[in-house]
Amino acid sequence: MYNAHIKLINNLWMLLILLTLFSAYMAEQTTPGLLSVSIMAVVLGIKGRIIVDYFMELKESHIVLRGLMRLYFFVIPAMIILVYLYPEQIAKWTAL
Amino acid sequence: MVEIVLRPSAPSTKTHNIPGNMAIWAAILSEMSEFAIMFIVYFLAKVHNPVLFSEGPARLSTMAGASNTVIMLTSSFFVVRAVIAMRENKPQTSVRWLWGAVSCGVLYLIIKYFEYEWNTAQGLSTETNIFYAVYYYVTFNHFLHVGWGTAAIVWVIYRLNTDIYTQEEHEGLINIALYWHMIDLAWITIFPLLYVIR
Numbered sequence: 001m002y003n004a005h006i007k008l009i010n011n012l013w014m015l016l017i018l019l020t021l022f023s024a025y026m027a028e029q030t031t032p033g034l035l036s037v038s039i040m041a042v043v044l045g046i047k048g049r050i051i052v053d054y055f056m057e058l059k060e061s062h063i064v065l066r067g068l069m070r071l072y073f074f075v076i077p078a079m080i081i082l083v084y085l086y087p088e089q090i091a092k093w094t095a096l
Numbered sequence: 097m098v099e100i101v102l103r104p105s106a107p108s109t110k111t112h113n114i115p116g117n118m119a120i121w122a123a124i125l126s127e128m129s130e131f132a133i134m135f136i137v138y139f140l141a142k143v144h145n146p147v148l149f150s151e152g153p154a155r156l157s158t159m160a161g162a163s164n165t166v167i168m169l170t171s172s173f174f175v176v177r178a179v180i181a182m183r184e185n186k187p188q189t190s191v192r193w194l195w196g197a198v199s200c201g202v203l204y205l206i207i208k209y210f211e212y213e214w215n216t217a218q219g220l221s222t223e224t225n226i227f228y229a230v231y232y233y234v235t236f237n238h239f240l241h242v243g244w245g246t247a248a249i250v251w252v253i254y255r256l257n258t259d260i261y262t263q264e265e266h267e268g269l270i271n272i273a274l275y276w277h278m279i280d281l282a283w284i285t286i287f288p289l290l291y292v293i294r
Contacts, residue, residue, distance in 0.1 A: 002184055009180070013173040017166055020287075024162035027292040032150070040288050047169075047284050055176050056277045057115045065114065065121060072128060076135060076285055080293065083139050091143040 012050050019043050037084045041077035048073030120271040124278045127241070131282045134234050138289055141226050150294050152227030155220060160211040161291035164204050165284060168242075171200030172280040175249075175273045185263040187256050194253050197276065201246030208239050231290050238286060241279045248272050 023043050030036045049070065053059035058066040083090060114121065142149040178193035215221075215228075222232045252272045255261055261269055 002180065006177070006180060009173065009176050013169065016169045016173075020162060020165045020169065020284075023288060023292050024158055024165075027153070027158050027294075032294040037293055040292055044285060044288050048281060051172065051277055051281055051284070055172050055280075056274055062114045068125065069128075072132070072281075079135070079139055080288070083143055084293075087143040087146055090139075094140055094143065 009054065012054055016047055016050060019047055034081075034084065038081055041080040044080070045073050045077040048076075116271040116274045117267060120274055124274060127278055128281070130237075131234075131285070134230075134237065135285065135289065138230050138234065141230055145226050148225045148227045152225070152231070153291055153294055155218060156231070156291055157211055157214060158291050160207055160214070161287050164207050165287045167200045167204045167207070168280045168283045171197040171204075172277050174200065175276050179266075179269060179273050182256075182261065182263065182266050182269055187259075187261065190269070191253055191256050194249055194256070198246055198249050198253070201242055201249065204242050205239065205246070208235070208242075234286055234290065238279070238282055241282065245272075245276050245279045249276065 023040055026036055026040060052066070052069040052073065056069070058069055174193045174196040178190040178197065181187075181190040181193060220228050222229045249272055252269050255268060256266075
């Protein structure tokens with residue numbers, strides 16, 4: 001039981017590292033565009049979900065805490081994409 | 097399919113049980129809200145200053161940001177392994193994993209210090225423009241969290257070494273583990289926002 005769990009945690013850690021290196025590579029090598037920004041947003045969402053579900057062990061825990069923490073990693077990636085797509089509109093709405 | 101059961105003796109109220117206690121979750125949700133406000137400020141500043149936020153990340157060290165992301169994720173992994181070791185009634189193994197996490201915390205602080213020095217040498221400061229003002233405010237705030245989070249892990253190591261925690265009762269360890277993961281979550285959000293997305 002513990003061995004299976006340890007193996008899962010080890011694999012998830014390696015996945016998190018690979019996703020981070022992928023993000024850094026994209027930052028240095030790609031031209032900013034909707035595709036690259038969307039990929040980075042999705043990568044952030046995946047990394048957040050892994051930590052919330054498996055490292056914080058909320059996958060099968062309190063439904064409200066799990067929902068709030070998961071929501072965080074839906075909203076921030078969505079904001080990244082929305083700010084990229086509609087910067088002028090959002091600037092207009094938020095101008096003082 | 098392998099079913100992962102973390103606490104075989106736990107009751108079947110799996111949708112209602114809470115890792116750690118409510119006090120630490122109140123702290124975690126407060127801290128996440130604090131960082132959320134900073135991220136909202138970032139987004140608002142970005143839409144009103146698109147050129148500065150497009151050019152800003154290019155003058156920061158992606159290497160420093162990526163290195164600290166790897167270090168934070170690895171420290172979180174070490175903390176998870178420390179919790180698993182304690183559940184297996186291996187407190188000294190747990191202590192070793194926690195020292196690994198402390199080392200990561202210290203390494204993070206050292207890299208961040210040299211990153212700030214490097215920025216200063218380039219003439220970057222909070223007054224350079226609004227991108228760097230946001231960058232310093234958010235990252236220094238996170239820097240402080242890593243500092244006291246690392247100190248809290250050292251405190252847990254002391255308690256483990258004095259046999260205060262047992263296989264059955266080690267809620268303090270769980271609470272600090274959760275708090276540390278929250279610090280990690282904040283950083284994995286900061287990294288793409290300030291270093292990656294142009």
